[in-house]
Structures are given as C-alpha cells and as structure tokens.
Amino acid sequence: MFKHLFKLMWNKRKHNFLFLSEILVSFMVIFAISSFLIYYFQNYSKERGLDYEKVWSVSYDESYKTKNSDSLTMYYENLKNVIKALPEVEEVSFSSNNIPYANSISTTSITFKGKSFDGINQYLVGEGYKKVWNMNLEEGRWFTKEDEVAKDRPIVINETLKRDLFGDQSAVGKSTADYEGNKKLKIIGVVQDFKANGDFQPSGRAMFWKVDTAAFRWLNSLLIKVGPKADAAFESRLYKLISNTMKNSSIEITHVSELRISKNEATVMPMIIFSIIAGFLILNVALGLFGVLWYNINKRKGEIGLRRAIGASGSSVSLQLVAESFVLASMSLIVGVFFALQFPLLGVYNVPSAVYLTAILLSVGFIYVLVILCALYPGKQAAAILPAVALHEE
Amino acid sequence: MFKNYFKIAIAVLKRRKFFTFISLFGISFTLTVLMVATAFVNKVVSSDYPDLKRDRCLYVNRVEMRNTKEGWYNQSSPSYYLAEHYISTLKVPQKISISSFSRRTNAYVNDKKIFIEYQFTNADYWTVGDFIFLEGKPYTQQQISNAERVAVISESTKKAYFGDVPVAVGKYIEADNVSYRVIGVVKGVSKTMQVYYADLYLPYTVSKTDYKRKSLMGDYKVILLAGTKADVSRMKQEFNAMIAKVPIDNKQYDKMYIHADGAFEDLCRRMVGDGLNSGVFKLVSLVGLVVFLFLLLPTINLVNINITRIMERSSEIGVRKAFGASSRTLVYQFIVENLILTFIGGGIGLIFSILVIYQINALELIPNLDLRLNVSVLLYSLLACLFFGLLSGVYPAWRMSRLNVVRALKS
Numbered sequence: 001m002f003k004h005l006f007k008l009m010w011n012k013r014k015h016n017f018l019f020l021s022e023i024l025v026s027f028m029v030i031f032a033i034s035s036f037l038i039y040y041f042q043n044y045s046k047e048r049g050l051d052y053e054k055v056w057s058v059s060y061d062e063s064y065k066t067k068n069s070d071s072l073t074m075y076y077e078n079l080k081n082v083i084k085a086l087p088e089v090e091e092v093s094f095s096s097n098n099i100p101y102a103n104s105i106s107t108t109s110i111t112f113k114g115k116s117f118d119g120i121n122q123y124l125v126g127e128g129y130k131k132v133w134n135m136n137l138e139e140g141r142w143f144t145k146e147d148e149v150a151k152d153r154p155i156v157i158n159e160t161l162k163r164d165l166f167g168d169q170s171a172v173g174k175s176t177a178d179y180e181g182n183k184k185l186k187i188i189g190v191v192q193d194f195k196a197n198g199d200f201q202p203s204g205r206a207m208f209w210k211v212d213t214a215a216f217r218w219l220n221s222l223l224i225k226v227g228p229k230a231d232a233a234f235e236s237r238l239y240k241l242i243s244n245t246m247k248n249s250s251i252e253i254t255h256v257s258e259l260r261i262s263k264n265e266a267t268v269m270p271m272i273i274f275s276i277i278a279g280f281l282i283l284n285v286a287l288g289l290f291g292v293l294w295y296n297i298n299k300r301k302g303e304i305g306l307r308r309a310i311g312a313s314g315s316s317v318s319l320q321l322v323a324e325s326f327v328l329a330s331m332s333l334i335v336g337v338f339f340a341l342q343f344p345l346l347g348v349y350n351v352p353s354a355v356y357l358t359a360i361l362l363s364v365g366f367i368y369v370l371v372i373l374c375a376l377y378p379g380k381q382a383a384a385i386l387p388a389v390a391l392h393e394e
Numbered sequence: 395m396f397k398n399y400f401k402i403a404i405a406v407l408k409r410r411k412f413f414t415f416i417s418l419f420g421i422s423f424t425l426t427v428l429m430v431a432t433a434f435v436n437k438v439v440s441s442d443y444p445d446l447k448r449d450r451c452l453y454v455n456r457v458e459m460r461n462t463k464e465g466w467y468n469q470s471s472p473s474y475y476l477a478e479h480y481i482s483t484l485k486v487p488q489k490i491s492i493s494s495f496s497r498r499t500n501a502y503v504n505d506k507k508i509f510i511e512y513q514f515t516n517a518d519y520w521t522v523g524d525f526i527f528l529e530g531k532p533y534t535q536q537q538i539s540n541a542e543r544v545a546v547i548s549e550s551t552k553k554a555y556f557g558d559v560p561v562a563v564g565k566y567i568e569a570d571n572v573s574y575r576v577i578g579v580v581k582g583v584s585k586t587m588q589v590y591y592a593d594l595y596l597p598y599t600v601s602k603t604d605y606k607r608k609s610l611m612g613d614y615k616v617i618l619l620a621g622t623k624a625d626v627s628r629m630k631q632e633f634n635a636m637i638a639k640v641p642i643d644n645k646q647y648d649k650m651y652i653h654a655d656g657a658f659e660d661l662c663r664r665m666v667g668d669g670l671n672s673g674v675f676k677l678v679s680l681v682g683l684v685v686f687l688f689l690l691l692p693t694i695n696l697v698n699i700n701i702t703r704i705m706e707r708s709s710e711i712g713v714r715k716a717f718g719a720s721s722r723t724l725v726y727q728f729i730v731e732n733l734i735l736t737f738i739g740g741g742i743g744l745i746f747s748i749l750v751i752y753q754i755n756a757l758e759l760i761p762n763l764d765l766r767l768n769v770s771v772l773l774y775s776l777l778a779c780l781f782f783g784l785l786s787g788v789y790p791a792w793r794m795s796r797l798n799v800v801r802a803l804k805s
Contacts, residue, residue: 018694018698019698021694022691022694022698025690025694026691029691061603231505232505233505235502235507236502236507239500239502243570243571244571248602248603249602250497250499250570250602250603251499251500251570251571252498252499252500253500277688280423281691281692283419284419284423284424284691284692284695285691285695287416288420288695288696288698290416291413291416291699291702292699292702294412295702295705295706
C-alpha cells in the first residue's frame with residue numbers, strides 16, 4: 001500500500017513542493033533545538049565534581065612591587081597565612097584568574113608520544129585548591145610543599161585528559177611533555193572531572209600546575225572557603241583586612257555561587273528564548289499544515305466519494321489520508337536526515353555523535369507526530385463524506 | 395480602485411475565518427519578534443542618552459599589535475599615556491574624553507554588599523557625554539589636578555547606598571576601601587551603552603593603579619569630539635597620520651593598529667572585527683542571514699496558505715480573466731490584498747510587541763535598559779511588514795495569474 005501511496009505522492013511532488021519544504025525546514029529547526037537541549041541535559045546529568053557553596057573569590061591587581069622574588073613570595077605567603085588564621089576561614093588558596101564559573105579561560109596543549117593534545121584548560125593553583133573546592137581524587141595524590149623542588153614539574157590531570165592519554169591504564173607516575181615538547185611534566189594525580197563552565201557545559205580536558213614563585217608576579221585571584229559562621233559582617237571585615245594589606249590594589253570579593261548562577265543563566269536564557277520562538281514557529285507550521293490538509297480534502301470530495309461508493313469503508317479512507325501525509329513527511333525527512341547525519345559524521349563542534357543521533361531520532365518522531373496529528377481531523381472529516389452527496393456535486 | 399481591493403480583501407478574510415486566523419497568527423508573531431529585535435538593535439546602534447553627539451564622535455577602543463612573520467597578535471585597550479601623550483596633541487578635535495573601562499569592586503553598607511562598577515574619567519568626559527544631573531555637578535579640571543577624592547554616582551547607586559534620602563551630594567561613599575565625597579548624581583545609563591555605563595565616576599588622578607605608566611596598552615578608552623559633522627573625516631585623517639608616527643613600544647611586534655571609528659564601525663569592530671578589518675560587512679551579513687533563516691519558515695507557511703486560498707477563488711479569477719482582466723491587474727490585486735492582511739497582522743504584532751517590551755523593561759534583565767518603540771523602530775517595522783507581505787504574496791500571485799481560464803471556470 002505504501003509503495004502505491006509513495007508513487008501517488010511522487011507524481012504530485014511539484015504540487016506538494018511547498019508542503020515538503022515546510023516540513024524539511026521544521027525538521028531542521030527541531031533538530032537544532034533538540035541537539036542543544038540533549039547536549040545540555042547530558043552535561044547537566046553528570047556529576048558537578050566540585051563544591052561551590054561557601055567559596056569566595058578575591059581578585060586584586062598587581063600591588064606589591066619588588067624585583068626580589070623571595071620577598072614577593074614572603075609577602076603573599078604572609079597574606080595567605082593571615083587570612084587562614086581567621087576563625088571563619090577553612091581554607092585559602094591562590095589561583096590563576098580562570099576560577100570555575102568565571103568568564104576567564106586559559107588553555108594550553110601538551111605533547112604526548114609525539115602527538116599534540118590541545119584545548120586543555122590549565123589551572124595554576126595553590127596547595128589548598130583541592131580542599132577549597134572539595135575535589136575528588138581518583139588516583140595518585142594532590143600537590144604538596146615538596147613539589148616545588150621536584151626536577152620534572154609535577155602536574156595533576158582530570159579524568160577526561162587521562163582517558164584521552166592513557167585509556168584505562170593508570171596515569172600516575174607517567175610523564176608527558178609541554179606544548180613545545182621540551183620540558184618533562186610528571187603526572188602525580190588524577191582528579192574527577194569538574195564542570196568549571198557551569199552545570200550545562202562539559203568539563204573538557206583539564207590540568208593543574210602548582211603556583212611557583214614566578215607566578216606571584218601576575219597572579220590576581222585568591223580563593224577562600226569559609227565556614228558556616230561567615231556572614232556579611234565578616235565579609236566586610238575581611239575586605240578591610242585585605243585592602244589594608246594590599247594598599248595599592250583594587251579588591252573585589254565575589255561569591256562563587258553568584259558566579260555560577262550567572263554562568264548558568266548565560267546558557268539557559270538564550271535556550272529559553274530560542275525554545276519559545278521555535279515553539280511558536282512550530283505552532284504556526286502545525287496550524288498551516290492543518291489548514292492545507294483540510295483544504296486538500298475538501299477539494300478531493302469527488303475522488304473520496306467515488307471510493308466510498310465502490311465499497312471503501314470510512315476508516316480506510318481516513319487511513320489513506322493520514323498515510324498520505326505520512327509518506328509526504330517521510331519524503332522530506334529522508335532529505336532532512338541526510339543533512340542532519342553530516343553533523344555526527346563530520347564531528348561538527350566536537351559534540352558527541354550520540355547527541356546528534358538522539359536529536360535526529362527525536363526530531364523525526366516529533367515531525368511524524370505533528371504531521372499525523374494535523375492529518376487526523378481532516379481525515380476524519382473525509383471519512384464522514386457521504387458518497388451520494390459528493391458524487392451529486394460532481 | 396484601492397478601496398475596492400480593500401473591500402474584497404476584508405470580504406475574503408471574513409469568509410474563511412480559520413485560514414485568516416492562521417495567517418494573522420503567523421504574521422503577527424513573526425512581526426512581534428522582528429519588532430522587539432529591532433527595538434533592541436535600535437537601542438544599541440542609535441544615539442541614546444548620554445551619547446547624544448554620536449555623529450560628531452570618533453571612538454578609540456583598542457590597540458592591536460601584530461607580528462606579521464610569526465602570526466602572533468596582542469590586543470588590548472589604549473593606555474592613559476597613549477591618550478594623553480599622543481592623542482591629546484590632535485588639533486581638530488574640540489574635546490577629547492578619556493576614561494577607563496569599568497572595573498568592579500564592592501561597597502558595604504550596613505553589612506550589605508553592593509557591587510559597584512566604576513570608571514576614572516577626565517573633565518572633558520562630562521562635556522562629550524550629555525549626562526543629566528539630578529543633583530550637583532561634575533568635577534572640574536581643578537579638582538582633578540588636585541586629585542580630590544570626589545565622585546559622581548548614578549541614581550541607582552544613590553538608592554542602593556544611601557537609601558531614600560532626598561539629597562546625596564555632600565555625603566561620603568566608601569568604595570574599594572576609599573571614601574569619596576559625592577558631588578553629583580546622574581540619571582542611570584543603560585548597560586548597553588558600554589562606553590558610559592558605570593555606578594561611580596571618579597577623577598583619573600585618584601586611581602590606585604599607575605596611570606602614568608609609559609606603555610601604549612592599558613585600560614582606557616578615548617572619544618574624540620569634532621566641532622561640526624564636516625570635521626569628522628578631517629579628524630579621522632589627522633588621527634591616522636598621528637598614529638602612523640607613534641613608535642611601537644614592544645619589540646616582539648612589527649605592526650600596530652589603532653583606529654578612531656564612528657559609533658557603528660566601532661560596535662562592529664568590537665563584536666566581530668579586528669585591527670585589519672572593521673567587520674561591518676561581516677556583522678551586517680551575519681545579522682541578515684539570521685533574519686533570513688528566521689523568516690524562512692513563516693514565509694513558506696504563509697505562501698502555502700495563500701496558494702490554498704487563491705485556488706479556492708479560482709472561479710472568481712476565471713470570471714475576471716474571461717472578462718478581460720490582465721494577469722498584471724490580478725497580480726497587483728492579490729499583492730495588495732496580501733499587504734492589507736500583512737498590515738493587519740502588523741497592527742496586532744505591534745500591540746504584542748508593546749506588551750513584550752513592557753515586560754522586558756519591567757523584568758530589568760539588563761540594568762537601566764529602557765526599550766522604546768520610537769519612530770525609527772516603527773518605520774523599520776513598517777518596512778518589515780512590506781517586505782514580508784511582498785515575500786509571501788508574489789509567488790502565489792504569480793501562480794494565480796497563470797491559471798488556465800477554461801479550467802478555472804469549469805470548476
């Protein structure tokens with residue numbers, strides 16, 4: 001039956017051209033939106049990997065000017081110790097300014113077995129960093145004081161980078177080289193992935209260096225994990241304390257939980273706007289399809305009446321009309337799926353293929369449901385056509 | 395004749411209410427989105443408080459250095475040194491406004507934290523920008539030279555910091571651990587107005603960072619104001635001639651790009667351009683593409699419905715043709731009918747967009763953003779209606795005009 005219907009529709013392809021292109025474009029819109037939604041949902045359902053509550057970030061600009069790196073280190077270590085000594089503070093760590101949820105990104109690449117791995121988020125961190133974020137260690141250990149004098153610079157990597165480099169094998173104790181392939185880097189630990197770009201973005205590859213004396217010249221962030229007793233009054237006191245220590249610097253204290261909200265909003269808000277617009281577009285299309293199908297059935301009264309007169313049942317007439325729309329939708333979808341399949345095949349935007357494939361399935365299902373829903377009522381109306389009346393008009 | 399078309403159009407609209415509803419729904423929704431987007435773009439692109447002299451201004455926002463051999467490049471904003479030592483020597487500009495990019499800090503009032511964005515400015519900043527002072531006045535050159543700790547604050551900062559007091563001038567505001575005497579309160583600037591948006595304005599001489607540092611790259615921005623519109627191009631020439639002579643202060647790089655751009659060019663350069671290319675073409679074509687893709691679906695839908703409606707009227711068309719109406723007349727008639735439909739949809743869309751814009755303003759998603767449907771937005775919307783009406787009317791009208799008289803009459 002479908003072969004026959006397909007032939008019928010194929011012969012009328014020129015007549016149905018607009019109908020076909022409308023379904024095609026709708027499919028593309030649904031595919032785009034659902035790809036995004038599935039991608040974000042997949043990321044959202046992964047573990048966060050860090051604890052952002054009660055973490056404050058302090059940013060400052062270059063304040064202490066000296067050529068002597070020993071006194072520079074002393075100055076900053078002293079600042080850290082003063083803050084850590086406060087009863088409300090649980091842990092303090094220096095950090096490069098690409099702290100989780102901030103709008104700053106710093107990436108690098110490494111060379112492993114002659115191959116370059118790029119797009120690695122690099123974090124320059126202090127010893128307390130792991131405790132500040134309550135990060136989970138998968139294997140090996142975190143940085144200690146002794147790492148400063150190690151011959152090969154020690155690094156900690158995250159799960160994703162470990163999997164890319166070593167697969168299922170253990171990474172601890174192995175070495176890799178920096179982006180130029182010159183300096184040896186020794187992996188001392190692997191931490192669980194953490195979603196630094198908000199709950200809806202993937203963690204990506206990440207790698208941690210320990211802060212060294214040279215870094216103090218340009219570092220400008222301090223992370224503080226505070227206890228339950230830390231309130232606004234404490235924050236105001238802390239602010240005074242830091243500004244009085246760093247006389248020439250501008251200070252800003254931000255709660256990481258606020259950064260997280262705005263980071264998540266940056267993903268969610270455009271999605272909401274696009275989804276609303278797409279929703280209206282689809283509603284628009286659905287109404288349009290409904291109208292056109294309805295009209296077509298009215299025009300084919302004669303044909304339908306004839307079929308009824310020679311014995312076709314009402315339900316088989318309405319089934320034919322629904323099946324016709326189904327075939328029409330399939331013709332568009334074949335073209336649409338062909339284009340959509342290029343995304344996973346070419347690996348566009350580094351999104352996992354599973355996301356695109358699920359999105360294609362979902363969109364195909366959605367379009368079928370939409371078209372069949374729009375055809376049901378006109379089909380039912382066609383079934384109600386009385387052969388005598390229809391043939392009389394003709 | 396038009397009156398007749400109008401009558402016919404209304405009659406046709408009344409005949410098939412469901413189709414009319416679908417068409418109007420599609421048109422009004424599409425135009426609502428377009429109008430809101432236009433209102434937003436218009437807000438960003440056109441002259442607005444306090445940047446009212448836009449057509450006489452040139453903006454200097456970035457310094458880009460390139461190593462043409464290795465392909466490295468480094469991009470930042472001008473330093474105070476560049477603005478003061480080089481740009482200030484220009485003869486054509488009437489006024490030169492120099493201000494830092496907004497930085498953020500905290501202020502604490504009664505153990506409540508307020509985020510404050512602040513800018514350091516020179517005295518000309520207040521004459522180049524047309525600020526509305528609700529209280530007090532800006533700081534003078536004398537006060538700047540004396541490095542007095544005085545501040546101009548925005549309306550919202552006054553409310554957040556001092557609460558509902560009648561007068562803030564003369565009070566002290568403590569931000570970034572320094573106390574400043576408030577000497578003026580200005581009406582809030584929209585966040586979309588990046589050049590002027592801040593909560594706190596301070597004289598550049600009280601800056602904690604070393605603004606005199608001899609480097610071309612820094613954290614400042616410059617606005618050049620010409621005496622008349624005619625002087626703008628002369629000002630640009632003078633600027634380019636001066637920049638060509640500035641020595642590059644970093645040996646790693648061999649080329650330097652600093653532009654004095656008009657407002658629109660500046661916006662494009664900031665969004666998609668770089669030192670070599672202003673990005674005007676890129677941005678305009680990008681926006682065009684997005685609008686086209688957005689219009690595609692409603693247009694196909696409307697064309698589809700229009701064809702259906704015309705086919706319904708085939709007997710009418712057949713009769714008119716048989717009595718000698720030319721194809722052209724019929725095409726005109728149909729396009730006019732479609733335009734009438736579009737404009738009715740546009741009217742409904744306008745009501746919707748007023749509601750949406752009211753909502754956006756009420757939600758305060760962007761601080762101080764006050765979207766308005768002004769004359770130019772309405773004009774653009776009218777254009778959008780016309781464009782949309784023609785786009786969706788021409789193909790069905792063409793199909794109709796080719797209708798065979800005999801077949802049409804037979805039905």
